[in-house]
Amino acid sequence: MPVTVAVVGMGPLGLMALKNFKEDGFEVRGFERRHWVGGLWKQSFDTSLSTTANTVFNSSRFRSAISDFPFPDEVDDFPTAKQMWKYFEDYCDAFDLRPRIHFGADVQTFSRKHGKWAVEYVEDGTTHTEYFDKLAVSPGSFVIPRxxxxxxxxxxxxxxxxxxxxxxxxxxxxxxxxxxxxxxxxxxxxxxxxxxxxxxxxxxxxxxxxxxRYTHDGKTYDQAQTLSVLFLQIFLTKWFPRVWDWIFDTAIQSMSKKAxxxxxxxxxxxxxxxxxxxxxxxxxxxxxxxxxxxxxxxxxxxxxxxxxxxxxxxxxxxxxxxxxxxxxGYESAVPCAPPEYNPYPVPDEAPMLYRNAFPLHGDAAVRESLAFLGQGGIAFPGFVQFELVIFAVSQVWRGKAHLPPLSEMQDWHQGHMAWRRDVIGRSKFDTKLLPVLLRLPDQIEWLDKAGGTGVFAHFSWFGGWFSWRAWRFWCEDRRFYRLCKDGLCSPAVWRLFNMGGRKPWVGAKEQIIRDNELAEKRREERLRAVEKTQQGQKDK
Structure with missing residues (x-):
């Protein structure tokens, strides 16, 4: 019989989880208390967080897209809230997810009964309970108003x-x-x-x-983080964090003064x-x-x-x-989680989770069947960083990747908390790190391996130099290899390779090329528009 999975919350992350779990062979069902998908991207006037009428996304369309679902051509460089909501509606329908979603179902709590997850929800004033083998909870990162x-x-x-x-x-x-x-x-x-x-x-x-949003040469600001830059960032952050902090801050301050x-x-x-x-x-x-x-x-x-x-x-x-x-802002929380499984026993602190996703619970069956989505963020634009967590969770649940023993999970968490204390201690300001913030090198390398993306094996300074996969890829298509590494870091690159676990997307290569072409086309159009405006001002 197929393994059953419940996904609580049909915001962007819940939708991506529903699609990927379905794709990986699970019998999956989504629960959403409202009557639409996309979470905060649909403006609402209830008690939940939502965009305003004029909200614009802070990451560009070139970096923000879901890895196998590009934005339509007509979407702005920086999508509006209305464009974002339509995008998630279209994503839901493109992968036939809507029939699997239970709308108007307000999940109150969940518990462990007879080796299953009992999900209790209220619909039309009536309480119902359904049972699942696995449970993914996606409340969003910002829940309780501060x-x-x-x-x-x-x-x-x-x-x-x-x-x-x-x-x-x-x-x-x-x-x-x-x-x-x-x-x-x-x-x-x-x-x-x-x-x-x-x-x-x-x-x-x-x-x-x-x-x-744009640099002096007409590019969106987030295009600066190519794969080559990402691997430099990983190396310096891991071994020379203060050097990277200085380089990054100097670059950002320079961009700020120019703009x-x-x-x-x-x-x-x-x-x-x-x-x-x-x-x-x-x-x-x-x-x-x-x-x-x-x-x-x-x-x-x-x-x-x-x-x-x-x-x-x-x-x-x-x-x-x-x-x-x-x-x-907001405090992170999981309102439906009972005390035994609550990842935030200390409000507004980093969650008690391994990789900010898996519970540090004494029962191995709990650790391997419960996941919290959206509780870990790294310095990487767009939705891919959260999609990678979903890849990893799915691979663990499929048995293609494995969690370490509880003692190692606990050691990781202690090291993570020590890193957070060190970062706060180095700051001269009265600042508080976002509870979900994670150390980039540690997290993204683990996500790449657990999620089976193959990006590090094909491109990184560390694995790529000694990887037969990287050398074969380079020999077979050097031009495309260079485009992937030094061009726009398209989200589709994370769907490019077959590492024997998660299936790659057959359209990934074409999309990477198209993303680079579109980014360059729009850059040239922008520079021409700026030049025309400047010439008009001179003529006056």
Whole structure:
């Protein structure tokens, strides 16, 4: 009989898991409490995280696509939220996943009974329980809104809310709004508030690096991380981490200054924490509002001065603030997990998981049949980094890859926590690493091996030099080999090779070539448009 698998949550990661588990021969079923797929990419006004009307994805289409499902040609270089949601809808239908999804099924909890996973869910007010051999839980990385306790907030006579509860932006017409926190969410809110609010202040405690979506030569910024650069990054991060931090920060700061040469000192964006642990803000959408003065970065909040004034840590007093909105992010959590299997026994800390996916449970049967998706992130753009986790989980469940003994899993976790403490200790800023952040070399090498992608065996400095596969590939098609290694790092490269486990995608080579051609075509079009604009300005 086929092995049965339940996937809880039909956001992007749950969808990818459903498709890959189905492809690998499992009898799989998905559970989604809402009535659509794609998770936060469909704007909603319920109590769940979702995009705003004008959200734009921070990674380019060239790096963001699922490895065997390219974006349609008409999609922007940086997809809009509406384009992203349609993309996941199309993915669902292209692989005939919809009949396997139970919509309107709100999973409450799960438990281990008689060697099976009992998944308990509520539908139309009635509780149901179904049983499965394997269970993958995909709640997303950002679940519980984080709301700092501002001194004196109880005296504030305006409106206070978290960004998750952001209503129709017309609600703020004519208001002075204070955003607490400065990153992607703050940018989205500024764009939404611009047609309505009078003024927006953005309170922040640390500096921030601003980057543009495009480099000076017309490429999307994330094209800089070719496979060759990735392997250099892995080598330096593993053996000379401080050297890599300096190289990366220097490069990012240079890009920031070229893109935005007139950043004002009073914004207090510099100095900023290292970009290796505190990601830069892709600031194309917000920067015009910073320049115009509509949105103004200010110091952190010290306390609320009743009824509507805000005292900042630099002594400045903001008067007549009508609304405070927390743009302070979210804590990772798995709400449906019972205490025995909860990966976050300490809230807002790194999860108690091996590779941020497998439980550190005393029962081997639990370790080999339960997985948490979306709880591990590395410095690699797009959805592929999460797809690789799904590859690895599927290979383990198929018996093609194997988990180490519990003691080794525990040792890995202790080493991971020590690395996190070291990174935080080296920082001069009051920063907190994302709970899901993992060390790049350790994680991506394991994912490549466990997931059976063959990328390291064919390209890396470490395995490739001594690999007969790499030499054969190079001899048979040198031009394509160089394109893979030094051209655009297409997501399809992770589907290129047959390593005897997971099946490769027959369209991978064609897609890699097409991705490179399209990226170059759009780069040339962009440069011509810029040149035309500059010439028009000169003619005036």
């Amino acid at each position: 709301c700092p306790k501002l001194r004196g907030i109880e005296t504030f006579q305006g409106t206070v809310l978290h960004s998750i509860d952001f209503p129709d932006p017309a609600t703020f017409r004519g208001q002075n709004v204070l955003l607490v926190g400065f990153h992607a969410t703050a940018q989205d809110l500024v764009v939404e508030l611009a047609p309505h609010a009078e003024k927006v202040y953005i309170a922040h405690k640390n500096g921030l690096v601003l980057m543009s 935005y040469p007139h950043q004002r000192r009073e914004w207090n964006l510099s100095p900023a924490p290292s970009s290796t642990t505190s990601p830069p803000l892709i600031a194309d959408a917000i920067y015009p509002f910073l320049e115009s003065g509509f949105a103004e970065p200010v110091a952190a909040v010290k306390q609320i001065k009743e009824p509507n004034d805000i005292l900042l840590t630099d002594g400045r007093l903001l008067k007549d603030i009508h609304t405070i909105i927390y743009a302070t």
